Amino acid sequence: MARVPQDRRTFITQTVGALAGLSLMPDLADLLPRLQQGVTVRVGLVGAGRQGRSILAELQKIPQVEVTAICDRIESRFTLAKQRAANAQTFTDHRAMLDALPAITAVIVATPTHQHRAIVEDALAAGKHVYCESPVAATVEDCQAMAAAAAAAKTVCHAGFQGRSNPTYQRAQPLVRTELRDMVSMTAQWHRKTSWRFPAGAGDTDGQANWRLDPAVTTGLAGEVGAQQFDVFHWCRGAYPVKIAGRGGVRHHKDGRTVADTIDLDLTWEDGAVLRYSATLANSYGGQCEVLNGVNGSIRLAWTHGWLFKEPDAPTQGWEVYATRQQIFDQEGIVLIANATQLAEQGNLQAGAGLPHPSLYYALMDFLKSVTESAPVACTMQEGARASIVGILANQAVVTGREQVAGFR
Amino acid sequence: MATAAMGTRFEVVIALGLSVGQAFGPADLRAIGELALAEIDDWHARLSRFAPDSWVSHVNRTAATEPVRCDDEVWALLSDARAVWVASDGAFDITRGQGEALALDPERRTVAFSRPGVAIDLGGIGKGHAIDCCARLLRSHGVGSAFVHGGTSSGAGIGVDADGMPWRVAVPGESQALLVTDRAFSLSDAAGQTRPHIVDRQGADVVAGRVAVVGPSARMADAWSTALVVLGRVPAAFPADYEVRMY
Numbered sequence: 001m002a003r004v005p006q007d008r009r010t011f012i013t014q015t016v017g018a019l020a021g022l023s024l025m026p027d028l029a030d031l032l033p034r035l036q037q038g039v040t041v042r043v044g045l046v047g048a049g050r051q052g053r054s055i056l057a058e059l060q061k062i063p064q065v066e067v068t069a070i071c072d073r074i075e076s077r078f079t080l081a082k083q084r085a086a087n088a089q090t091f092t093d094h095r096a097m098l099d100a101l102p103a104i105t106a107v108i109v110a111t112p113t114h115q116h117r118a119i120v121e122d123a124l125a126a127g128k129h130v131y132c133e134s135p136v137a138a139t140v141e142d143c144q145a146m147a148a149a150a151a152a153a154k155t156v157c158h159a160g161f162q163g164r165s166n167p168t169y170q171r172a173q174p175l176v177r178t179e180l181r182d183m184v185s186m187t188a189q190w191h192r193k194t195s196w197r198f199p200a201g202a203g204d205t206d207g208q209a210n211w212r213l214d215p216a217v218t219t220g221l222a223g224e225v226g227a228q229q230f231d232v233f234h235w236c237r238g239a240y241p242v243k244i245a246g247r248g249g250v251r252h253h254k255d256g257r258t259v260a261d262t263i264d265l266d267l268t269w270e271d272g273a274v275l276r277y278s279a280t281l282a283n284s285y286g287g288q289c290e291v292l293n294g295v296n297g298s299i300r301l302a303w304t305h306g307w308l309f310k311e312p313d314a315p316t317q318g319w320e321v322y323a324t325r326q327q328i329f330d331q332e333g334i335v336l337i338a339n340a341t342q343l344a345e346q347g348n349l350q351a352g353a354g355l356p357h358p359s360l361y362y363a364l365m366d367f368l369k370s371v372t373e374s375a376p377v378a379c380t381m382q383e384g385a386r387a388s389i390v391g392i393l394a395n396q397a398v399v400t401g402r403e404q405v406a407g408f409r
Numbered sequence: 410m411a412t413a414a415m416g417t418r419f420e421v422v423i424a425l426g427l428s429v430g431q432a433f434g435p436a437d438l439r440a441i442g443e444l445a446l447a448e449i450d451d452w453h454a455r456l457s458r459f460a461p462d463s464w465v466s467h468v469n470r471t472a473a474t475e476p477v478r479c480d481d482e483v484w485a486l487l488s489d490a491r492a493v494w495v496a497s498d499g500a501f502d503i504t505r506g507q508g509e510a511l512a513l514d515p516e517r518r519t520v521a522f523s524r525p526g527v528a529i530d531l532g533g534i535g536k537g538h539a540i541d542c543c544a545r546l547l548r549s550h551g552v553g554s555a556f557v558h559g560g561t562s563s564g565a566g567i568g569v570d571a572d573g574m575p576w577r578v579a580v581p582g583e584s585q586a587l588l589v590t591d592r593a594f595s596l597s598d599a600a601g602q603t604r605p606h607i608v609d610r611q612g613a614d615v616v617a618g619r620v621a622v623v624g625p626s627a628r629m630a631d632a633w634s635t636a637l638v639v640l641g642r643v644p645a646a647f648p649a650d651y652e653v654r655m656y
Binding site: 032050054056057060061063082083084085086194195197198199201255256304354355356357358361 | 436437439440441443444447451454455460461462464466467470475477478479480481482518549550
């Protein structure tokens with residue numbers, strides 16, 4: 001029996017949600033994806049630092065996943081990691097894990113970036129499905145070698161560029177062409193106030209704990225955080241930038257580091273459109289977002305949220321008349337929330353409501369669906385390698401001050 | 410150092426030069442403090458009932474349909490919440506009056522709701538839990554002197570302060586400070602709130618009572634201070650290793 005709306009606000013959100021849902025939204029499976037009953041995926045996690053623990057928290061939500069093994073060269077990390085996967089065996093070497101536990105179906109790689117290649121190649125050679133965190137590698141050579149290894153493998157190899165799996169971003173991606181039309185400009189930022197320095201735990205060294213600040217192995221802000229965002233633009237535009245200019249420096253954390261804590265980049269596409277990118281460890285205003293400005297409107301994406309802002313003279317497509325809207329300063333945005341119909345029925349549709357899971361969950365779920373249901377890989381290692389190379393080139397632009405040329409087609 | 414989480418401001422103060430086993434410089438201490446605050450941010454993201462992508466929202470969406478797996482961390486948290494619910498005769502209740510519908514399966518480590526419409530709200534214990542995790546992380550990195558609090562109403566002290574004195578928490582209008590050297594505290598104050606935040610077992614706002622609880626765990630202190638404000642008395646099952654002050 002249909003519920004009677006409680007008040008005007010509820011009535012409006014439910015009604016608007018239902019109409020928008022009819023024309024815009026796919027079914028609930030996109031927001032709350034599930035694996036088939038009866039399957040079991042035995043996972044070996046390599047890398048039990050902060051990202052590894054976040055991955056364990058998301059895997060815990062998926063009943064078909066058994067985390068069988070946790071591997072990290074730092075034994076002191078096992079205590080915390082085991083709290084999120086109590087039955088997992090622990091290993092300090094990924095080859096020993098692969099040899100000891102042949103029943104492992106899938107390997108998830110969340111180590112420091114420059115250590116990914118050997119683990120990915122060994123896991124693929126052992127016939128495992130592989131999910132590799134982004135960026136996939138710290139050098140162009142490693143990226144190309146990993147893409148080749150993935151192409152030769154018969155198993156799934158998924159690169160963890162999450163935008164391609166995020167339902168809000170999936171909602172936005174086709175609108176870039178249909179609603180924005182010709183691209184005018186693009187901006188993106190990653191602003192967070194943090195030192196990017198980590199204390200060394202027992203058995204760790206300062207150099208190993210702070211590999212992000214080691215110029216010999218790091219891809220800097222451009223690679224470690226920027227590449228994830230650049231890939232949103234690659235995917236939305238169906239093309240890669242052709243040249244990258246950049247600059248940066250240590251603006252705030254003057255603790256002896258040489259890796260820039262603040263960078264600015266210009267990534268230029270073949271049609272002349274430019275992505276202006278800013279990343280800093282010295283200020284948190286605005287957080288993380290990507291903005292695409294076209295002649296008919298703009299799309300602002302912020303990982304769990306997304307909005308479409310239409311120009312007043314843009315043609316009306318129909319669906320947006322009824323869509324949920326949110327006022328942001330003097331702009332009215334159409335909320336790009338997936339599955340408004342069902343959420344409204346559940347009383348959960350609010351203006352600006354975000355996704356029911358973090359972006360990481362959707363990327364892991366896409367990987368698991370590829371493993372168990374042969375679903376197309378949401379982000380292949382070839383795509384991940386290209387996005388990572390863009391990040392590496394962007395870091396080189398910052399470090400050298402020279403414009404970098406990218407040759408992707 | 411500070412972060413905004415769980416609707417309030419969490420602060421960490423680390424005393425220079427009072428660390429265990431090694432000498433930390435300012436950059437090291439900042440890194441440790443940031444990691445400790447990141448622990449609070451992580452728990453905010455997992456326990457918020459307002460964020461649709463939190464673990465609590467996942468449980469509230471799912472647990473009436475199928476059991477939800479818990480890892481050791483949230484299992485310990487839910488078990489403590491259940492223990493205080495039992496010991497306080499339901500005065501502390503993360504389901505707001507539907508505690509009997511919350512099924513914790515210790516064998517499978519799952520949480521389930523026996524009927525639709527049930528939801529958990531860890532607002533009365535989550536802040537203390539985050540403080541416990543934060544303090545544990547500080548200790549694990551050798552910090553020997555620190556104080557962490559969330560909105561000044563819950564907190565924990567590690568060691569003594571920079572002057573060698575016990576960490577002290579003043580309660581407004583009261584002459585005796587709470588001493589929290591290697592102890593945690595929680596203060597629940599229902600009096601004079603413009604927006605009452607505690608409800609009794611019948612669902613009515615509690616508008617009187619001020620209770621402080623001091624003990625080994627901020628999580629347990631948090632839950633018990635709320636329970637005691639609702640009860641207005643200390644029950645026989647109150648844990649022996651905690652102190653209580655009812656004002």
